[in-house]
Amino acid sequence: MKDSNKISRRGFLKAGAAASVAGLMASIPTAVASAAEPEQVAEENCLFWSKKPKYIFLFIGDGMGLPQIQSASFYQGTTQNNGAVIPAELSFMKFPVVGSVTTYDSTSFCPDSASTATSIASGEKTESGVINMKPWTRDVPFETIAEKLHSQKGYKVGVVSTVNIDHATPAAFYAHQASRKNYYEIGVELANSGFEYFAGGEFQKVNGNGSVPNNHEVAAQAGYNVVTTQAGAAALQAGAGKTLIIAEKLADGNSMNYAMDAAAGEWKLTDYVKKGIELLNNNKGFFLMAESGKIDWACHANDAAASIHDTLEMSNAVQAAVEFYNQHPNDTLILVTADHETGGLGIGYKTTNYDTFLTNLTKQTVSYAKFDTDYVTRYRAEKTPFESVLADVKNCFGLMTASDPDAAANSTLVLTDYELDQIRTAYERTLNVGAAGQGDMSQQDYELYGTYQPFSMALCHVLNHKSGLDHTTYAHTGAPVNIYAMGVGAEEFQGAFDNTEIFHKLAELTNVK
DSSP states (O other): OOOOOOOOOOHHHHHHHHHHHHHHHHTSSSSHTTTTTTTTHHHTTEEEEOOSEEEEEEETEEEEEOHHHHHHHHOOOOTTTTTEEOOOGGGGGGGGGGEEEEESSSSOSSSOHHHHHHHHHSSOOOOOOSSSSSSTTSSSBBOOHHHHHHHHHHOOEEEEEEEETTSSSHHHHTOOSSOOHHHHHHHHHHHHOOEEEEEEEETTTTTTTSSSHHHEEEEEEHTEEOOHHHHHHHOOOOOOOOOEOOOOOOOOGGGOHHHGGGOTOOOOOOHHHHHHHHEEEEEEHHEEEETTTTHHHHHTOHHHHHHHHHHHHHHHHHHHHHHHHHSTTTTTEEEEEEEETTOOOOOOOOOGTOOGGGGGGGOOOHHHHHIIIIIIIIHHHHTOHHHHHHHHHHHOOOBTTTTTTTTOOOGGGBBHHHHHHHHHHHHHHHHHHHHGGGGOOOOHHOOOOOOOHHHEEEEEHHHHHTTTTSSSSSEEEEOOEEEEEEEGGGGGGGGEHHHHHHHHHHHHHHTTO
């Protein structure tokens, strides 16, 4: 039972707001006040004038802290004739409202995606690894903003992710599980949600234990169009009914490709957001959550270039929502935020001092993951000599030896003897050991390579450092993240607040219980 003598933080803020508005209203002539806004809402003895957002976009850049955004901005920037450098604004950096959000959960200041997405989706804190369940007992489910809007307001709901559609962040909007690893059960909850649109990577345990219908069959039995080809997705039109799209081209972990690895014409996050708008648009309203999940995966692997390209692709996806907003400016709210920061990305490195050389990252042509599958797998199978792989290193990462004919024209990409030794040592470990778990590695090797292929990690680290970037961890950090807002109710998201407030602010704006 709640102590009646205590007042919650939200209650305190509301009381303060009520007093402020009451004082303000006393000074406004009646004729002016009566004409202020179209809808009056009485709440806690205070009159508020508001217009509800009918179309809500919530973009979550998984792992996308301010450094991830700023590095993408700098990467896209230009240099003027006078030598001045000018960052490029990503689409959401132009939004009129910016806030700062804390991300800690019930068990950690460096939380995971299950708990942080739960906070955003349901307004509740829980343990790392838990999805929409009461912490510690894990026996009481939390209802999400998506579920409330769907059941109470009749909004259509869409959930999109560049990673597995049952991964922690997308699952937090429709599932309730004591463990984020209950993949099959999460897939069943997806089918039972009744949400109108899902799109992303493949289920992580699509066949369950083998004695039950697979997640595709479960969704089909629940009335979903299960689409597994890009042509099939493109052919879908408004009125198609409940739809689940699994990306045709799958990469590491059965996720969608990193943006930098996608083939020409291959659908990326923007395409699935546009299709979602087409299928969800209706007169009652819709809620669309779109996650750029591989920003997080890239930062776990300390792959700055892959992180930047997926952040830029998220900017493109947000722009698709902005174009919808331009057609419906009085009914649309767009939010862009992150669940947490990943990798401890820093802009600036010891050996580059007060400079950065982010144009070096343009020389990286594939992600670490694609380099692993297309190159490292072959090296290990064939025991390729180190000297023979240096041509691939140059082609894929731009790094070259001092004897290379292009060295004079690319001085910031020439490997020093120290760096060459680093990648040679990593290559030898890749051939002899490969990737390993933290418990099977020395402290030194784990700090150098994490649980990834040593050669790929060494190449990413050397290129990052030459570009003026570095990471502190292969995990998440406790840094706050930004939230960007535009449209109806955007002003509610300014200032500094906890991630649980995102849910509460949306609930108040839409008047759900």
